[in-house]
Each structure stands twice: as C-alpha cells, then as structure tokens.
Amino acid sequence: MSSRCILCDRSFDSDESLQQHKRESPAHTFDCRTCDRYYSSKTALQQHLRDSPIHVPSFDCETCDRSFSNEQALQQHLRNSPIHASSFDCDDCDRSFDSEEALQQHLRDSPAHAPSFDCEDCDRSFDSEEALQQHLRDSPAHAPSFDCETCDRFFANEEALEQHLRDSRIHQQDAETPLDAFFRTFLMFDYNPLLPPATSYANLQRQEGWRGGSAASDNAWNRYQDALQSELQMWYGAENDLTAWHALCRAIGIEPLPRTCEQCQEAARRTHVNIIDLIEWGRSGSEEKVQTFRDVAELRAYTKETRKIFRNMFDQEGGNVVLRHLLRKIFRGSL
Structure with a gap:
C-alpha cells in the first residue's frame, strides 16, 4: 500500500x-x-511572520470595539478614555464622585449613611447607641414578660410566674387526680387513666358485679360523684378565678377569650355541654373543643345514652360556682 505526500505530490512504498x-x-x-x-x-x-498582516500583534479594546496600532496606543486609550475611568459611585444615593477620597468623604458626612439607632418594636429612632440602649432598658414595652400562655395570665416577675406554675392545678396534669385516687382504691381493678371516667366506672361496675340499689353500688356511686366534683374543682376552679373561666371557655370553644369573669359567665350561660365531657377535656389536654348541644333536651338525651351523669350539687354549699351557670340550665329535671 503506497503512502503519498500531499505537499510534494510524491508516493512512497511505506x-x-x-x-x-x-x-x-x-x-x-x-x-x-x-x-x-x-x-x-x-x-x-x-520574514513571513514579521511581514504578513495576519501575524501582526492585535491591540484591541473589546469594551470600545476599537483596535490600535501598538501596545502604547492601547494603554494610552485605557488611561484617558472616560469609559475606562475608575468609578466612584454611591449606589444608595445614586451619585458619582471624581475620586475615592470624595466618595469616602460623602459616606462619612451624608446623613443618609449615618448609623441607624432604631427600635423596630416602637418604631422610634435615636441619635446614638447609648440612647437606644437606655430606651430598651427603661421602656415598659421592653420590660421582661412573665406570661402563662396556658392560662392567659400575666405576672409581675419571674418568681410569681414560677409560683403559679407550681401551685395551679391546671399545671399538675401529671399528678394523681381525685378520679385516679378513687379508681385506685379498688386494688383488683385494672385502671387505665387514659380512658374516659364514665368508661372506667362502667368497667369497674361490671367487674364488681354491683346491682342498682345495693349498698356497695350506692357507696361507690357517691364516692365516684365526689371524685368528679373534686376533679371539676381542680380543672375549673371558682367563679372569681379568671384562669379557670378561661379554661372553661377554651373547652367549649368561646373565642376570643372574654376579658372578665362576668363576660365569661355570660358566654357560658348560653352553652349546653355535658359536665363529664368537660372533665375529660381537662384530663386529656385536648386541643379540640368539647361537644355542645342545641338545647337541654338534646343534652339530656346524650347524657342518658352515654351514662355520663354528673350529680347536681349547685344547691349545696361548696359546689363548684363556675359550673353553676351550666348546671342550672342543664339539670332542670332529674335524670
């Protein structure tokens, strides 16, 4: 097979x-x-490389799309053309300056570039860092907040808040409640505190084999009702306690929360709700509101069907005053 040199137009045998x-x-x-x-x-x-125009060095300014005959001419252009002059611009003010010194002077002296000492919470400005810090220390708007979000109450200091958290029964959900104590007196009963109280009592009644009207049944029922009464007091307190009223309003879905006990009382009077359901709500810590009913007849039918019966105690001294506003409407007749 021959090999050919294209340049010389000659062929070779290998x-x-x-x-x-x-x-x-x-x-x-x-x-x-x-x-x-x-x-x-x-x-x-x-000689060809020196003389051919193709090999002449290129001195181009791509920014201006111009060509120059030599390096010196190109550098002269870059130094003198305004297009290539150094830019000393203040973007915030949309102003240009003829030197770095002038720009720096502007940045130091212009009010637009003065340090800002603003309180965003109050929408106020101060002339110095010291004045701003003084405001933050002294203004009531920036005073430390000692709030109990659960109860929607405010306290004057951290000690008062901590005392409330320790003492309020609403914050003692992990402690044994009156219902827990009642059911655990039956040592053979497998008590589950997560079950609704009415369900636990029905299970206990079946286990013990109590018959209606028997002394054992009546005694257990009375103790169960006493425990319910104590549990009710634990979760919803007394009438002059706004925290307890707010717990009740949250349970029955009253929003926004009334600002006074009287307003809470007025809102509660218009509500039909099963008291045992209220106790279950307090025990469970549920975010959903308790079921409410259109009228007393509908509530009475629900109570009989579920056997969620709460003994009417509001005529007796020591009864829960807050819930009287519900009981008075619900229990006008005997269940």
Missing part, C-alpha cells in the same frame, strides 16, 4: 518512508500552519 521524507525534506521543515504555507529556510519563515 509509511516509514513517508515519515522519513517529512523529517528530511526542506519543504516540511519551515511551514506556517496559520497560513498553510511552506518555506525553504528558517529565515524565509521568520
């Missing part, structure tokens, strides 16, 4: 011969690949 030819032939020694031309000597090639 590739090795062709390569030998390219190494030794002067025609292949001095070539300008850019121009695809060949020279017989190095001098001729160098």
Whole structure:
C-alpha cells in the first residue's frame, strides 16, 4: 500500500518512508500552519511572520470595539478614555464622585449613611447607641414578660410566674387526680387513666358485679360523684378565678377569650355541654373543643345514652360556682 505526500505530490512504498521524507525534506521543515504555507529556510519563515498582516500583534479594546496600532496606543486609550475611568459611585444615593477620597468623604458626612439607632418594636429612632440602649432598658414595652400562655395570665416577675406554675392545678396534669385516687382504691381493678371516667366506672361496675340499689353500688356511686366534683374543682376552679373561666371557655370553644369573669359567665350561660365531657377535656389536654348541644333536651338525651351523669350539687354549699351557670340550665329535671 503506497503512502503519498500531499505537499510534494510524491508516493512512497511505506509509511516509514513517508515519515522519513517529512523529517528530511526542506519543504516540511519551515511551514506556517496559520497560513498553510511552506518555506525553504528558517529565515524565509521568520520574514513571513514579521511581514504578513495576519501575524501582526492585535491591540484591541473589546469594551470600545476599537483596535490600535501598538501596545502604547492601547494603554494610552485605557488611561484617558472616560469609559475606562475608575468609578466612584454611591449606589444608595445614586451619585458619582471624581475620586475615592470624595466618595469616602460623602459616606462619612451624608446623613443618609449615618448609623441607624432604631427600635423596630416602637418604631422610634435615636441619635446614638447609648440612647437606644437606655430606651430598651427603661421602656415598659421592653420590660421582661412573665406570661402563662396556658392560662392567659400575666405576672409581675419571674418568681410569681414560677409560683403559679407550681401551685395551679391546671399545671399538675401529671399528678394523681381525685378520679385516679378513687379508681385506685379498688386494688383488683385494672385502671387505665387514659380512658374516659364514665368508661372506667362502667368497667369497674361490671367487674364488681354491683346491682342498682345495693349498698356497695350506692357507696361507690357517691364516692365516684365526689371524685368528679373534686376533679371539676381542680380543672375549673371558682367563679372569681379568671384562669379557670378561661379554661372553661377554651373547652367549649368561646373565642376570643372574654376579658372578665362576668363576660365569661355570660358566654357560658348560653352553652349546653355535658359536665363529664368537660372533665375529660381537662384530663386529656385536648386541643379540640368539647361537644355542645342545641338545647337541654338534646343534652339530656346524650347524657342518658352515654351514662355520663354528673350529680347536681349547685344547691349545696361548696359546689363548684363556675359550673353553676351550666348546671342550672342543664339539670332542670332529674335524670
């Protein structure tokens, strides 16, 4: 198979011969690949590289799309053209300055660049950091807040808040409640505090085999009702306790929470709700409101069906005063 040299238009009997030819032939020694031309000597090639316009150095300014004859002319252009002048701009003010010093002077002196000492909460500005800090220390708006979000109550200091959290029964959900204590007096009963009280009592009644009207049944029922009464007092307190009233309002879905006990009382009077359901709500810590009813007849039917019966105690001294406003409407007749 022959190998051909395209440049010389000669053929060789092998590739090795062709390569030998390219190494030794002067025609292949001095070539300008850019121009695809060949020279017989190095001098001729160098002359071509110096004289050909194709190989003249390029002195272009790409920004301006201009070309210059030499490096000096290009550098002169870059120094003198306004387009290439250093920019001393204040972006905030949309102003330009003729030197770095002028720009820095502007940044120091312009009110627009003065440090800002603002209180965002109060929407007020101060002339110094010291004045702002003084405001933050002294303004009542920035006084530490000692709030109990659960009860929607405010306290004067942290000690008072901590005392409330320790003493309020609403914050003692992990402690044994009156209902827990009642059911645990039956040592053989497998008590589950997560079950509704009415369900636990029905399970206890089946286990003990109590019959209606028996002494054991009546005694257990009275103790169960006493425990319910105590549990009710634990979760909903007394009438002059706004915290307890708010707990009741949250349970029955009154929003927004009334600001006074009297307003809570008025709102509760218009509500029909099962008292045992209220106790279950307090025990469970549920976010959902307790089921309410359109009228006393609907509530009475629900109470009989579920056997969620709460003994009417409001005529007796020591009864829960807050819930009287519900009981008075609900229990006008005997269940």
